[in-house]
Amino acid sequence: MNELAxxxxxxxxxxxxxxxxxxxxxxxAVLDLLDTDDYDLVAPALLQALGDQDASVRAEAAIALxxxxxxxxxxxxxxxxxxxxxxxxxxxxxxxxxxKSPVTGVLLVTALSTAKGFQKASxxxxxxxxxxxxxxxxxxxxxxxxxxxxRAAALGVLGYLKAPSAVGPIAVLATSDKAPQxxxxAVxxxxxxxxxxxxxxxxLITALRDEFWQVREESVATLGKxxxxxxVPYLIEAMMDEYWxxxxxxxxxxxxxxxxxxxxxLSKALFHQVSNLRKEAAVALGEVGDARAIPAxxxxxxxxxxxxxxxxxxxxxQITGK
Amino acid sequence: xxxxxxRVTVPVTVDADKCIADKGCTVCVDVCPLDVLAIDLTKGTAxxxxxxxxxxxxxxxxxxxxxxxxDIPYLLR
Amino acid sequence: MNTIEMEVDVLVIGGGTAGPMAAxxxxxxxxxxxxxxxEKANVKRSGAISMGMDGLNNAVIPGHATPEQYxxxxxxxxxxxxxxxxxxxxxxxxxxxxxxxNNWGVKFEKDETGDYAVKKVHHIGTYVLPMPEGxxxxxxxxxxxxxxxxxxxxxxxxTRLLLDENGAIAGAMAVDSRTADFYVIRTKTVILATGAxxxxxxxxxxxxxxTYENPTNAGDGxxxxxxAGAELSGIECFQINPLIKDYNGPSCAYVTGxxxxxTANAKGDRFIECDYWSGQMMQEFYRELEGGNGPxxxxxxxxxxxxxSQIEDILHSNERPSRGRFHEGRGLxxxxxxxxxxxxxIGLCSxxxxxxxxxxxxxxxxxxxxxAAGDLACVPHNYMLGAFVxxxxxxxxxxxxxxxxxxxxxDEHQIEEERxxxxxxxxxxxxxxxxxxxxxxxRMVNDYLQPPKVTRKMEIGLQRxxxxxxxxxxxxxxxxxxxxxxxxxxxxxxxxEMAAVASLYRKESRWGLYHYRVDYxxxxxxxxxxxxxxxxxxxxxxxxxxxxxxxxxxxxxEQEKTAYEKLRIIKEPATI
Numbered sequence: 001m002n003e004l005a006x007x008x009x010x011x012x013x014x015x016x017x018x019x020x021x022x023x024x025x026x027x028x029a030v031l032d033l034l035d036t037d038d039y040d041l042v043a044p045a046l047l048q049a050l051g052d053q054d055a056s057v058r059a060e061a062a063i064a065l066x067x068x069x070x071x072x073x074x075x076x077x078x079x080x081x082x083x084x085x086x087x088x089x090x091x092x093x094x095x096x097x098x099x100k101s102p103v104t105g106v107l108l109v110t111a112l113s114t115a116k117g118f119q120k121a122s123x124x125x126x127x128x129x130x131x132x133x134x135x136x137x138x139x140x141x142x143x144x145x146x147x148x149x150x151r152a153a154a155l156g157v158l159g160y161l162k163a164p165s166a167v168g169p170i171a172v173l174a175t176s177d178k179a180p181q182x183x184x185x186a187v188x189x190x191x192x193x194x195x196x197x198x199x200x201x202x203x204l205i206t207a208l209r210d211e212f213w214q215v216r217e218e219s220v221a222t223l224g225k226x227x228x229x230x231x232v233p234y235l236i237e238a239m240m241d242e243y244w245x246x247x248x249x250x251x252x253x254x255x256x257x258x259x260x261x262x263x264x265x266l267s268k269a270l271f272h273q274v275s276n277l278r279k280e281a282a283v284a285l286g287e288v289g290d291a292r293a294i295p296a297x298x299x300x301x302x303x304x305x306x307x308x309x310x311x312x313x314x315x316x317x318q319i320t321g322k
Numbered sequence: 323x324x325x326x327x328x329r330v331t332v333p334v335t336v337d338a339d340k341c342i343a344d345k346g347c348t349v350c351v352d353v354c355p356l357d358v359l360a361i362d363l364t365k366g367t368a369x370x371x372x373x374x375x376x377x378x379x380x381x382x383x384x385x386x387x388x389x390x391x392x393d394i395p396y397l398l399r
Numbered sequence: 400m401n402t403i404e405m406e407v408d409v410l411v412i413g414g415g416t417a418g419p420m421a422a423x424x425x426x427x428x429x430x431x432x433x434x435x436x437x438e439k440a441n442v443k444r445s446g447a448i449s450m451g452m453d454g455l456n457n458a459v460i461p462g463h464a465t466p467e468q469y470x471x472x473x474x475x476x477x478x479x480x481x482x483x484x485x486x487x488x489x490x491x492x493x494x495x496x497x498x499x500x501n502n503w504g505v506k507f508e509k510d511e512t513g514d515y516a517v518k519k520v521h522h523i524g525t526y527v528l529p530m531p532e533g534x535x536x537x538x539x540x541x542x543x544x545x546x547x548x549x550x551x552x553x554x555x556x557x558t559r560l561l562l563d564e565n566g567a568i569a570g571a572m573a574v575d576s577r578t579a580d581f582y583v584i585r586t587k588t589v590i591l592a593t594g595a596x597x598x599x600x601x602x603x604x605x606x607x608x609x610t611y612e613n614p615t616n617a618g619d620g621x622x623x624x625x626x627a628g629a630e631l632s633g634i635e636c637f638q639i640n641p642l643i644k645d646y647n648g649p650s651c652a653y654v655t656g657x658x659x660x661x662t663a664n665a666k667g668d669r670f671i672e673c674d675y676w677s678g679q680m681m682q683e684f685y686r687e688l689e690g691g692n693g694p695x696x697x698x699x700x701x702x703x704x705x706x707x708s709q710i711e712d713i714l715h716s717n718e719r720p721s722r723g724r725f726h727e728g729r730g731l732x733x734x735x736x737x738x739x740x741x742x743x744x745i746g747l748c749s750x751x752x753x754x755x756x757x758x759x760x761x762x763x764x765x766x767x768x769x770x771a772a773g774d775l776a777c778v779p780h781n782y783m784l785g786a787f788v789x790x791x792x793x794x795x796x797x798x799x800x801x802x803x804x805x806x807x808x809x810d811e812h813q814i815e816e817e818r819x820x821x822x823x824x825x826x827x828x829x830x831x832x833x834x835x836x837x838x839x840x841x842r843m844v845n846d847y848l849q850p851p852k853v854t855r856k857m858e859i860g861l862q863r864x865x866x867x868x869x870x871x872x873x874x875x876x877x878x879x880x881x882x883x884x885x886x887x888x889x890x891x892x893x894x895x896e897m898a899a900v901a902s903l904y905r906k907e908s909r910w911g912l913y914h915y916r917v918d919y920x921x922x923x924x925x926x927x928x929x930x931x932x933x934x935x936x937x938x939x940x941x942x943x944x945x946x947x948x949x950x951x952x953x954x955x956x957e958q959e960k961t962a963y964e965k966l967r968i969i970k971e972p973a974t975i
Contacts, residue, residue, distance in 0.1 A: 017346070022345060024342045024345040024347075025345045025346060027342075027345075027386060028342065028345055028346045028347045028386075031347075031349060031386065032346075034545075037545065037548060039545060039546070056386075060386065066538070066542075067504070067542045098504050100502060100503075100504065128513075129513075131513070155511070156511070159511040159512045159513065160512060160513035162512055162513075185511050187511075188510055188511025188512070189511040189512060191510060191511065191512050191514075192512045213703070214705060218511075225510075243703070245659070245703060245706070248659075274701065275661075275669065276659045276661075276701075304668060305668065305669045306669055306670060306671065306672050307661075307669050307671075310672070310674070323829035323830070325832070352441050352443070352553075353441055353443055353444040354440070354441075354444075355440040355441075355444060355445055355446075355449055355613060355615045356440070356608065356614065356615060357440065357554065357576060357577070357880060357883075371880075372880065374607070374608045374614070374884075375608055376608055376609070376610070376613060376614050376615075377609075377721040377724075378444075378449055378450055378613070378719070378721070379450060379720050379721050380443075380444040380449055380450065383450070383720075384444070392721060392724075393724070394646070394721060394724055394725050394728055395606055395608075395609065397604045397605060397606040397609070398604045398606060398609050398645045398646060398647070398725070399645075399725075399728050399729075
């Protein structure tokens, strides 16, 4: 019991420093609280520090509250999202994003109704990992927000939920959002299997013509992830993309789809100047397993890059079964 | 046995104006894996006491006031 | 200076990666157990992942790889010398561990639908799961320790284990690096999780602490296990890694690889034929480094601007974040220049290679009540995730052992002797400063043990390490901090001797550069397809013997063997 007494004494001393006139001292007290052993005693004290008059103390408390999942603390952190000091709001958002228990979702969803801007984006980000059904409706609504970060965060929630009903609205953003980063996330968020292919395919095809290469890259990857045979002609077209990075992902997807139609473009890519693409083309040709690729692959056995040579050899053995 | 006193530069420096060791802060000293930092009680600031740095940076990252700076040790620079 | 006595059920030595997991799992198994983590630094920021980790190299995730496939690959990567059961046990628990860490708050890369974004880097299986936001690892582990009410003691250096009259664990002794207080901790079980022997070779810069591994890891656990009579295995299979020259941090081919970066020679061409992170790969690396197309570089200047900024964000915030500062100092920008690389000093580590304390698939060593996990436990190519999985095994096994055993009495004579040894340097006046002895010892490790290994050189090395033993008694410590460094020299010297003895014993070449013996240049499966074990003999001397390789549980059939052979370009023995 001695230990417990010592510990209480230690915590009392820290609590006393928590009301010291010097904010520096209060801030250190917050840090020290986390090293004590009784989380039940610590939580209320940290919550109190979250209301401190000094922003540096509030920020430290918001950081320290990561990992606490009680309703009082979540409410406190939600309030702190609107703190006048940006470092406090940022720390609170960070701690909320670490929430793991789905039951905390209700509080977050409720708070969404009046939230705006940074606050709203932060709550949506916190909801993403929780995957609670109640977040579907508000996330769909948030797709119309004027703030890019809010729409991006809402897409995060919808992508993780993998809800079929969200496919249409996500597809709209994938093709027509004004922010490239939002379009990219939307394209990726379409990549779940239960989705209605007829709604997804046109959106992915449109995204293949996006002016930003990272959106195109996401689109060819998603076509591969979903195993969409209907996407093959478009992937073949993407093998002509001006960015080799896009071609590389297209090659990977064509390999996954075992597309025989792609043998000519993949064979051509075996001799592209960037060896990363040559490697991927060799892998894909092995996966497709079409004998028409043999001459090109045999030529690739002389490639100056050892990785390309090895992968061409492996592809040849996959095709010939030897 | 007589010993020599060689001078060496240290990679970790502490901004005395920002350091709040005088208010009870020991964060950088606590987190250093090699225990090379210490508090100078007369000045109330942290300093690098032993030249045994892995330039791993917890001292800088965890310092609540941004007072610590980790440079690459001269021999490696 | 006081002597402080404590008693626990499970003592975890080392609070880096495997240690906290072991403690949490022991508590989970039986919350009534007294579980204590003894840490040389501070558990908040200790060990190899003090600043987090930027990715998993060996994630076995359903849909991307199977445990059987993984076991095969590791078997090949380690030139056949594996106890497959231990590798399989890891592989089977790999995914559930990722899920558990994910639930604890560790961040793995996911795509926009929340599926793990596994990357293909190896050519057969797919095992790389990036962790671009993996900098919070220690915070997450610390939170778990607090939640489970695991007792933590920081700044203690464990110096020797205590055994009962039957040779089972009875306790451990330690010294406080700030007060020099001597600790006697009675315990039913000890879990060693002290990491690699990372302060063995001297980095090329000559800076004692500029090591590849966290230099806190001086090989403490290797020495503790050895003196407790445990078997060690594969010590001759050194750890040598590619790294950024001078900075001595990891090159992170696994991070840049999925983005399109690669290891190249001076012409900007790839040259590595070997597909596995292995001694053979290091052999090729070394040859290119020293050859006409050398040295070796990490090439990223062909990547798009957006990709490079993403790589910078990851590399400069995780694992070894000061690398950005290093490049800045040299005026290097990934966009227009390649990063000069080199190979690391030698070390012992099973996380990257295969040198460690022998354990079975329950993390049990050959000493009753003693367990090992992480970089120091011999489960080849185990990496960070392996440390977590074996940490879990160790915690659970130790908890089970506690249920069946009562604390053993400790032998006062052992304690008396150890206290005299540990406190010795404090009363040596006019003695040798630890830094000087350490420099000399590690410089000799480079001179005599760094591959290519030469028999006569290693014999001379052994003789020199023997002479350093005499210097140990002359070590003088001005304060408790220096006392810690003095005790670490004992560990380093033990590891150096083990490295030499085990290397001399295996009379063949294997694992590429890790065990390339110039006077036995060929691999010899007929005589040496065995584990080489090392332990303290009955007479107190270091002794080696062999253990047969247990029959494979995942055999490599002929077709697979040829598939691997096709990937591997066999070359005549190197003449470097």
